[in-house]
Amino acid sequence: MRADTVKFVHHEDYLKPTQGPGHPECPERLEAIISYMEQNDIDAERILPEPAEKDDVLRVHSSEYLDLLRNFGRGRLDMDTAVYPYTYEMAMLAAGGGMAAVRNMLDRREPTFALLRPPGHHATRDMGMGFCYINNIAVAAEWLRKKLGRVAIVDIDVHHGNGTNDTFLDRPDILYISTHEWGIYPGTGPAVQTGTGMGDGYTVNIPMCGQSGDATFRAAMEKIILPVLSQFKPDAILISLGGDAHYMDPLSSLTLSSGGYLDTVTAIAKLAEETCENRWAAFLEGGYNIRALADVVGSCMAMASGRKTETCYNEVSDTETVGADSVSEARAIQSGHWDL
Numbered sequence: 167m168r169a170d171t172v173k174f175v176h177h178e179d180y181l182k183p184t185q186g187p188g189h190p191e192c193p194e195r196l197e198a199i200i201s202y203m204e205q206n207d208i209d210a211e212r213i214l215p216e217p218a219e220k221d222d223v224l225r226v227h228s229s230e231y232l233d234l235l236r237n238f239g240r241g242r243l244d245m246d247t248a249v250y251p252y253t254y255e256m257a258m259l260a261a262g263g264g265m266a267a268v269r270n271m272l273d274r275r276e277p278t279f280a281l282l283r284p285p286g287h288h289a290t291r292d293m294g295m296g297f298c299y300i301n302n303i304a305v306a307a308e309w310l311r312k313k314l315g316r317v318a319i320v321d322i323d324v325h326h327g328n329g330t331n332d333t334f335l336d337r338p339d340i341l342y343i344s345t346h347e348w349g350i351y352p353g354t355g356p357a358v359q360t361g362t363g364m365g366d367g368y369t370v371n372i373p374m375c376g377q378s379g380d381a382t383f384r385a386a387m388e389k390i391i392l393p394v395l396s397q398f399k400p401d402a403i404l405i406s407l408g409g410d411a412h413y414m415d416p417l418s419s420l421t422l423s424s425g426g427y428l429d430t431v432t433a434i435a436k437l438a439e440e441t442c443e444n445r446w447a448a449f450l451e452g453g454y455n456i457r458a459l460a461d462v463v464g465s466c467m468a469m470a471s472g473r474k475t476e477t478c479y480n481e482v483s484d485t486e487t488v489g490a491d492s493v494s495e496a497r498a499i500q501s502g503h504w505d506l
């Protein structure tokens with residue numbers, strides 16, 4: 167059953183700059199989503215988060231790395247990832263936001279949106295990278311695993327979530343599925359990487375060639391993602407929701423439309439409703455065209471509140487399944503693990 171009011175986690179401190187002036191990972195990204203909700207009268211209720219407990223974060227990150235981040239002062243972890251004196255607190259608050267989202271999802275069996283900054287899916291056990299410091303969705307998935315048997319993560323950010331991928335590579339209880347553009351940052355996530363040891367088959371990478379968009383995503387959903395999810399039988403589904411596979415995004419060349427995004431998230435939500443008592447949550451990752459990001463995230467929130475919604479940016483250039491070969495390759499590889 168769908169809720170009438172959609173819950174979202176947000177905190178004013180998520181609006182601090184993390185990368186410096188003019189950087190695409192800017193506070194305006196979140197502000198645009200919040201104003202979309204107001205302008206479109208989305209019936210939404212805020213959950214105010216607390217910082218994550220260090221013990222929960224230590225299930226994903228090393229204590230050496232957390233100490234490094236806390237004591238870093240001001241500087242850069244790498245070219246893409248600046249550190250301010252408040253970055254550690256802000257990242258812990260984002261991780262706590264993810265926890266608040268899954269707690270609400272679990273208690274109330276309703277979809278919940280974690281509207282967080284900084285994002286998390288690139289952060290690895292020992293280092294932040296790619297605008298990410300603490301892997302919010304990985305921390306939340308680990309916490310959920312104490313309560314539930316199986317958790318699925320579906321990452322539809324245009325970049326491969328290398329941090330999440332690596333965290334759960336050897337785990338059969340946390341399924342990681344990622345669609346991403348092949349050949350861009352961070353360069354990880356080939357289709358042949360399917361997990362290690364007991365986790366073999368529980369990492370599903372679907373790299374896509376440039377220009378892949380609506381038809382390719384539809385094929386990936388129908389031929390791989392939905393069947394794998396159905397067979398895995400998750401107790402909850404977490405979505406790494408990056409808006410950067412959108413055709414308007416400046417950092418990638420995938421061409422997913424807002425309507426294509428909404429269809430993708432709606433199909434996952436429907437499966438969650440049918441198979442895991444509506445336990446799904448979306449975590450904000452990337453998305454750097456502010457209007458497209460607000461259109462994608464806002465329309466998904468409207469959908470979760472049970473409302474029919476119209477998206478604004480609906481140019482579909484991939485009508486012929488540009489990435490058909492990518493999907494076929496990933497499907498052939500995953501057929502060794504799943505009935506596809």
Ligand SMILES: [Zn+2]
Binds near residue numbers: 323325408410451453
């Ligand atoms: Zn991204």
